[in-house]
Amino acid sequence: MNPKLSIGGISVFIIYFIIVALYGYYVYRKKSKVNDSKSFFLAEGSLTWWAIGASIIASNISAEQFIGMSGDGFFAGIAVSVYEWLGAAVLIIVAVFFMPVYIKNKIYTMPQFLKNRYNGSVALIMSIFWIFLYVFINLTSILYLGALAINGLIGGDYFHVVMVCLAVFAIIITLGGMRVIGYTDVIQVGVLIIGGLATTYMALTIVGERFGVGSEAIAGFKVLLKEAPEHFHLMLAKPKAGAAQADINKYLILPAVGMYAAGQWISNLNYWGCNQYITQRALGADLQTARTGILFASLLKILMPVIVMLPGIIAYVLYKGGHLQLTGGKDSAYSAILGLLPPELKGLAAAALTAAIVASLAGKCNSISTIFTLDIYKKHINQLSDEKRMVWIGRIAIVISMVVAVLFTWNDLLGIGRSGGYTFVQKYTSYISPGVFATFILGMFWKRTNSLAAFTGIIFGFVISVFFNEFAVRVFGPETLLYTAFPNMDGIYEIPFFICLSWSFIITVLVMAGTSLAGPKINPKAFELDTDMFKLKPSSIILIVSILMLLIAIYARFW
Numbered sequence: 001m002n003p004k005l006s007i008g009g010i011s012v013f014i015i016y017f018i019i020v021a022l023y024g025y026y027v028y029r030k031k032s033k034v035n036d037s038k039s040f041f042l043a044e045g046s047l048t049w050w051a052i053g054a055s056i057i058a059s060n061i062s063a064e065q066f067i068g069m070s071g072d073g074f075f076a077g078i079a080v081s082v083y084e085w086l087g088a089a090v091l092i093i094v095a096v097f098f099m100p101v102y103i104k105n106k107i108y109t110m111p112q113f114l115k116n117r118y119n120g121s122v123a124l125i126m127s128i129f130w131i132f133l134y135v136f137i138n139l140t141s142i143l144y145l146g147a148l149a150i151n152g153l154i155g156g157d158y159f160h161v162v163m164v165c166l167a168v169f170a171i172i173i174t175l176g177g178m179r180v181i182g183y184t185d186v187i188q189v190g191v192l193i194i195g196g197l198a199t200t201y202m203a204l205t206i207v208g209e210r211f212g213v214g215s216e217a218i219a220g221f222k223v224l225l226k227e228a229p230e231h232f233h234l235m236l237a238k239p240k241a242g243a244a245q246a247d248i249n250k251y252l253i254l255p256a257v258g259m260y261a262a263g264q265w266i267s268n269l270n271y272w273g274c275n276q277y278i279t280q281r282a283l284g285a286d287l288q289t290a291r292t293g294i295l296f297a298s299l300l301k302i303l304m305p306v307i308v309m310l311p312g313i314i315a316y317v318l319y320k321g322g323h324l325q326l327t328g329g330k331d332s333a334y335s336a337i338l339g340l341l342p343p344e345l346k347g348l349a350a351a352a353l354t355a356a357i358v359a360s361l362a363g364k365c366n367s368i369s370t371i372f373t374l375d376i377y378k379k380h381i382n383q384l385s386d387e388k389r390m391v392w393i394g395r396i397a398i399v400i401s402m403v404v405a406v407l408f409t410w411n412d413l414l415g416i417g418r419s420g421g422y423t424f425v426q427k428y429t430s431y432i433s434p435g436v437f438a439t440f441i442l443g444m445f446w447k448r449t450n451s452l453a454a455f456t457g458i459i460f461g462f463v464i465s466v467f468f469n470e471f472a473v474r475v476f477g478p479e480t481l482l483y484t485a486f487p488n489m490d491g492i493y494e495i496p497f498f499i500c501l502s503w504s505f506i507i508t509v510l511v512m513a514g515t516s517l518a519g520p521k522i523n524p525k526a527f528e529l530d531t532d533m534f535k536l537k538p539s540s541i542i543l544i545v546s547i548l549m550l551l552i553a554i555y556a557r558f559w
Helices: 007-031 037-042 049-060 063-104 110-117 120-154 159-174 178-210 217-227 245-253 256-273 276-283 287-308 310-320 330-339 343-381 387-410 421-429 433-445 451-476 497-517 538-558
Strands: none
Touching: 007 159, 007 178, 007 343, 049 178, 049 276, 049 287, 049 343, 063 120, 063 245, 063 256, 063 276, 063 287, 063 310, 063 330, 063 343, 063 421, 063 433, 063 538, 110 120, 110 343, 110 433, 120 159, 120 330, 120 343, 120 387, 120 421, 120 433, 120 451, 159 178, 159 343, 159 387, 178 217, 178 276, 178 287, 178 310, 178 330, 178 343, 217 310, 256 276, 256 421, 256 433, 256 497, 276 287, 276 343, 287 310, 287 538, 310 330, 330 343, 343 387, 433 451, 433 497, 451 497
16 A cells, blocks of 8 residues: 555646635636625625535534544544434524524524623633634644645654644635635535545556455455444444443444434534534525525535445445555544545545645634634724724734644644544534534524523523533432443543433423523513515425435435
8 A cells, every 4th residue: 555646647737736725816816805804704795505505514524523523434434424414404404494584683693693682791701612622623623634644645743744734725715715715615615525426436446456346346345344344333232241342432423323313413512503603604695595505505414425435344344354454543544534535546545634624623713713703803902993993803813823723733732642532522522412402492482582692691501511421420320311432442430422412401491491581571682583584485495305215215225
């Protein structure tokens, strides 16, 4: 296996870089109003539905998926695809029910929602929460996993050089504002899909050749079904007494019915519906454009496991059959697959991976700068700041956030490599998901919810999540009516974090409901809703039905 890029592969990568850079510069020079803060942060009214949908996927699919989800695919199989396929269903809910509330009430940032619906204190607390989450969880994991993968592809010891180059490229794109990000993301997601599908297709042909069944991709896929049937179940069974540690480890990250009952829905609804760097793409558009863009993203989401999960199963089958070596743990599976590709295709694979990484870094940096500038700086530091100054403050925030992320990623201070990239992100994001989602969902659809309940929910939701994840087993033991804990690979009893997420959310909602019922019956800050907000055009209905039929077919096949 020779992971180094050929001259042809390097040429493909350079062409990708030049196209993105030149197109980004064109959009910046011809279409961007750099002194207008709403244009810079939100590209207000200028993104088409296909740009919104592509940009959502480009921001979502990154090294976390390519490396982390492939790693979990290697380890646990197709069950990890629940993140993608349930996410596609959740995007329909967001398009139909969440976006009308945001757009009707002229919401441009998630903290603004909290300020308008509750008060400035709640908004400030969540602004700080989100910035810390985006910098120390999202940016660091993308930089670490992205540099790890590309370093493995090019060969040698260039991890830190690659990491810095990714950070600089992302900063350059982000400094042009949301319009540059949105339109360059169309190219990024195109490269991501074409390169990702080409990688999976070629890897399947290699499987067929190595197992002597021919060089057709379909033949290679049949080998996967034969050699690793346990990797093609969407539902993992709860381990019984005496179960192997490997089965326990799978259940800890993908806990069967407990995952589908509440945890995955809460995680996905919070991510897709209450997340600045996802909703930001659609907040500047009219309702129909925003809806169509989100539904387009849902359709693309169904395709993603083929690109980001299936290579992990391919790596497992080749590794199990002695046809592949891993240089590290499960997160090295994708890099190992890339090492088997023909030299010419490695450049396309590198471009696809880089597109995913840079687009996601740019999206998150833009959201960090938006929240800091509009919801912290403008409201609490310099209320008289003009438009031009806010744009420059946003740019400074972009650079500082990326520098901080690079410093924390340099020696993996947060232990991303040990946790497994995708699980690292999901677990620590779940610490704030219960309180945040409870605050949003009750704020949207229950008028009685008051500011004290919101403040209580955000703080209590975080505290109860930390308790369930870190202390519940020590206090109540490994098994109660609420949960069953299992020993992890270090021998420490652990509750599956999706179970923790479920109970944390339910208890938080009950606490918020009790707090609200104890307060005034009339809340003047409640949003007004009407049924016309949620009506759908025929084109949207057709798209929704098509997406749901595809999901039903997939689950019927692999359940």
